[in-house]
Amino acid sequence: MLDMTPKEVMENRHITINPCKTCEPVGAMFCALGVESCMPHSHGSQGCCSYHRTVLSRHFKEPAMASSSSFTEGASVFGGRSNLNTAAKNIFDIYNPDIIAVHTTCLSETIGDDVGSYISDMEIPDGKTVLYASTPSYEGSHIQGFSNMMIGFMKYMTKKNGEKAGKTAIFPGWVNPGDDRELKRMAELMGVDYIYFPDHEGILETPMTGKYKYFPKGIGTSAKDIQELGSVKKLIALGQLTSVEPAEYLEKQHKVPFTLLPMPIGVSLTDKYLMALRDMSYQEIPQILENERGRLVDLMLDSHSYTYNKKAAIYGDPDIVYGFTSLCIEMGMIPKYVITGTPKASFVKQIKALFEENGMNSGKAVIKADTDLFYLHQLIKNEGVDILIGSSYGKQIAKAENIPMVRMGFPVLDRYGNTIQATVGYTGGIRYVEKITNVFMDRQDADSRDEDFDVVM
Amino acid sequence: MADIEQVNILDEREKSIVTKHGERCSGDGMRCNTDSVSGAVSQRACVYCGARVVLNPITDAYHIIHGPIGCSSYTWDIRGSLTSGEDIYRNSFCTDLRERDIIFGGAEKLTKAIEELAEAQKPKLIFVYSTCIVGVIGDDVDSVCRHMSEKYKIPVIPVKSPGFSGNKSTGYRMACDAIMQLLLPHKSGKKIQGINILGDYNLAGEMWIIKNYLKKIGVPVIASFTGDANYDEMARSTSAALNVVQCAGSSTYLADRMEEEFGIPYIKVSFFGVEDTTNSLLRIAEALGNEEAREKALKFCGSETKKLEGFLAKYRKNLEGKKAAIYVGGGFKAISLIRQFDLMGIKTVLVGTQTGKKEDYELIENLVDEDTVILDDANPAELETFMKEKGADILTGGVKERPLAYKLGIAFCDHNHERKHALAGFEGVYNFTKEINESINNPVWEYVKGACV
Numbered sequence: 001m002l003d004m005t006p007k008e009v010m011e012n013r014h015i016t017i018n019p020c021k022t023c024e025p026v027g028a029m030f031c032a033l034g035v036e037s038c039m040p041h042s043h044g045s046q047g048c049c050s051y052h053r054t055v056l057s058r059h060f061k062e063p064a065m066a067s068s069s070s071f072t073e074g075a076s077v078f079g080g081r082s083n084l085n086t087a088a089k090n091i092f093d094i095y096n097p098d099i100i101a102v103h104t105t106c107l108s109e110t111i112g113d114d115v116g117s118y119i120s121d122m123e124i125p126d127g128k129t130v131l132y133a134s135t136p137s138y139e140g141s142h143i144q145g146f147s148n149m150m151i152g153f154m155k156y157m158t159k160k161n162g163e164k165a166g167k168t169a170i171f172p173g174w175v176n177p178g179d180d181r182e183l184k185r186m187a188e189l190m191g192v193d194y195i196y197f198p199d200h201e202g203i204l205e206t207p208m209t210g211k212y213k214y215f216p217k218g219i220g221t222s223a224k225d226i227q228e229l230g231s232v233k234k235l236i237a238l239g240q241l242t243s244v245e246p247a248e249y250l251e252k253q254h255k256v257p258f259t260l261l262p263m264p265i266g267v268s269l270t271d272k273y274l275m276a277l278r279d280m281s282y283q284e285i286p287q288i289l290e291n292e293r294g295r296l297v298d299l300m301l302d303s304h305s306y307t308y309n310k311k312a313a314i315y316g317d318p319d320i321v322y323g324f325t326s327l328c329i330e331m332g333m334i335p336k337y338v339i340t341g342t343p344k345a346s347f348v349k350q351i352k353a354l355f356e357e358n359g360m361n362s363g364k365a366v367i368k369a370d371t372d373l374f375y376l377h378q379l380i381k382n383e384g385v386d387i388l389i390g391s392s393y394g395k396q397i398a399k400a401e402n403i404p405m406v407r408m409g410f411p412v413l414d415r416y417g418n419t420i421q422a423t424v425g426y427t428g429g430i431r432y433v434e435k436i437t438n439v440f441m442d443r444q445d446a447d448s449r450d451e452d453f454d455v456v457m
Numbered sequence: 458m459a460d461i462e463q464v465n466i467l468d469e470r471e472k473s474i475v476t477k478h479g480e481r482c483s484g485d486g487m488r489c490n491t492d493s494v495s496g497a498v499s500q501r502a503c504v505y506c507g508a509r510v511v512l513n514p515i516t517d518a519y520h521i522i523h524g525p526i527g528c529s530s531y532t533w534d535i536r537g538s539l540t541s542g543e544d545i546y547r548n549s550f551c552t553d554l555r556e557r558d559i560i561f562g563g564a565e566k567l568t569k570a571i572e573e574l575a576e577a578q579k580p581k582l583i584f585v586y587s588t589c590i591v592g593v594i595g596d597d598v599d600s601v602c603r604h605m606s607e608k609y610k611i612p613v614i615p616v617k618s619p620g621f622s623g624n625k626s627t628g629y630r631m632a633c634d635a636i637m638q639l640l641l642p643h644k645s646g647k648k649i650q651g652i653n654i655l656g657d658y659n660l661a662g663e664m665w666i667i668k669n670y671l672k673k674i675g676v677p678v679i680a681s682f683t684g685d686a687n688y689d690e691m692a693r694s695t696s697a698a699l700n701v702v703q704c705a706g707s708s709t710y711l712a713d714r715m716e717e718e719f720g721i722p723y724i725k726v727s728f729f730g731v732e733d734t735t736n737s738l739l740r741i742a743e744a745l746g747n748e749e750a751r752e753k754a755l756k757f758c759g760s761e762t763k764k765l766e767g768f769l770a771k772y773r774k775n776l777e778g779k780k781a782a783i784y785v786g787g788g789f790k791a792i793s794l795i796r797q798f799d800l801m802g803i804k805t806v807l808v809g810t811q812t813g814k815k816e817d818y819e820l821i822e823n824l825v826d827e828d829t830v831i832l833d834d835a836n837p838a839e840l841e842t843f844m845k846e847k848g849a850d851i852l853t854g855g856v857k858e859r860p861l862a863y864k865l866g867i868a869f870c871d872h873n874h875e876r877k878h879a880l881a882g883f884e885g886v887y888n889f890t891k892e893i894n895e896s897i898n899n900p901v902w903e904y905v906k907g908a909c910v
Contacts, residue, residue: 003544004548010573010577014573017550018548019526022530023530044621047528050503051528054535055531061860067496068496071621076592091496094838106524106527136556137527139555208905212841341526374548393533
């Protein structure tokens, strides 16, 4: 496996090998699925839409609906206006969503399709909305696509409103439906009246009842909620790199002040989320959450001897990597390689700051953005780690170098059950402390000689 | 001709859906092999996808995607094509074009990327795939490939596959053109009494099963396109006496070109199902004029079929009377599946393909019963409507169809890239029958039946 990776690290490559990111449009597609009665629409070749639906289907083990403008040579020369018009008509005819959220692809961007003007000229049935976001695949990463789509929704739907109602807005960033459930639960326990956008609870995790609706009612952020984002009194934006631009947009356009927080993974980052919620409702933290925190800390104490000083390679999307770096530090582990494929320089600064806050020397770690898993493999060949924490694509390295692995982030294509449970919050923390600790203990059991093999550990 | 009263069907799609009535079929005007309708949520992909699935299994080639990161990341190791040697093809190489490359052109980056690989890895063979954007910005990929090929003395083959430049079938042709470009310099005068296998991608090791059978009957296999393929083997393929084409959709074009350029005749075969496997082995022997091989094939197939009889009879009890829906990529496979289901006592009530051609649909119409629905390039709404209407118990399809079937409470068998068990040959009959049985008769559906509409 991966025999071709040379030990000598190749710097400043023009070739990307085994990427640690993917392109903008899938982020936009995922974001749009978190809105009620909304069909994501890919304005480009059919391949894009098919691949995006495929990776979402494989990650969530669910059908992922999205339509395509099905560009052919004609559209690439003359523009995709008629494709988009035909598509919109057909989508409203068969699937009848309330909203069509169009995102562009590298093709439609490069030929300069003015989707905004196509939409203004379009004949849209009453009560329906068609909106778009610009998401070229040659910029940023899928995380950028997600942010851009959020801004697209707000541009078209959020109403300007002088009054500020009592609600709080929560932008969760790129998380799984299990996380949406958890973040909202915590907000409710804290007595916060919230608007949550986008909301994937119930989408991409529909319960098996024998009935299946493409656009179930009441699932996903409602159009009304998006409209009212302009009149919330404050925004809690989670995921420093995913949610910052939508937060800045809301502030600039609608004067909504925001608190930008990291993805709440582990003890201290979840504490930050709770504090922010408390600032909204002025309610004391209820015992139930105190107990959850207590159980997480208790678990970490009980198991720390198995994780102390273990070296970790953490790779994936910037915000979740930040969260797991923090969790690993809390568990007494050493994040040795902290990697993302997303090209954001601020990622490196944020991780370094995280190390410093925790009194650790970031100079000993390799922290890099805009890189790939080939680079990670080369680093590991020079100095190994005890665990890999990241998406399914790291498993080739795990196998080649015989390193145990815990899966998180996007995409996880080769395990079941992750997306319907939480990664965030204290409950998410408990899940992952369990997973990480058990992986070390499983390895110990597998490697130990009979005489060292213990029933009690 | 479309005799359907469904509100969910678009007008433009009506010609692509037929229901069989009586003995004769509406054989004339089934609309197929054309572009998809915008907004219909087709399950098809693009030209690049077609090219990639054909070439990707070439094990010792460096497949470089020239474009932004998406096309490369989505096709990274997602196919169950197995290798007995190199696994270079299981990595993902990309020029990861950024905005400045789009503006100023990506040819320079491509050149540097190839140089880096060539110097660090000493590749034997490189393919460079063009993606949508390369088609638009007009990078001269051909020229870069030529220069690099001259510089490093290895084949560097451009694959003209921008996603919009046609549909998936176009992609297959572009891949075949690339293979021809690789093979032409190796044209040889001599003839070896062996065959090449075209259109099998060694998913779940199926190519190995087929090669094994051919070994048993004494027919040498020179090269495979492209399951478990490598450069040296492919270079020798030009001297084969016969080509056998399994996946007709993707490889007939290659077979035609090889016939034209190298004088290698071809026959179409299928190794799915008892009947098809037996016939294919016999026909290969006959086409080679190899009486000894034919005798051996008869004996071998006879004994394998006999071994399966008890097994199939046992399973038939569980499966008799069930109804199947089929939605696969190409016509040939759909035809094989209809036959296989028939042998299991399962009636096919719905059959469709992404890229089937007219001849395929004619054959399908002849094979199925009255009232079977036949679709081309279906979308989820249509699949759902007809599966429910016809009361299908199981759907055979690919990755995007699985979650749909499950949500509707219908069992599923993956006959596409995600399959983990070989479904070809006699072993394949065991596996397929077992998988169908396991999915259809799984107790989990009991929990769903109560809540079903």
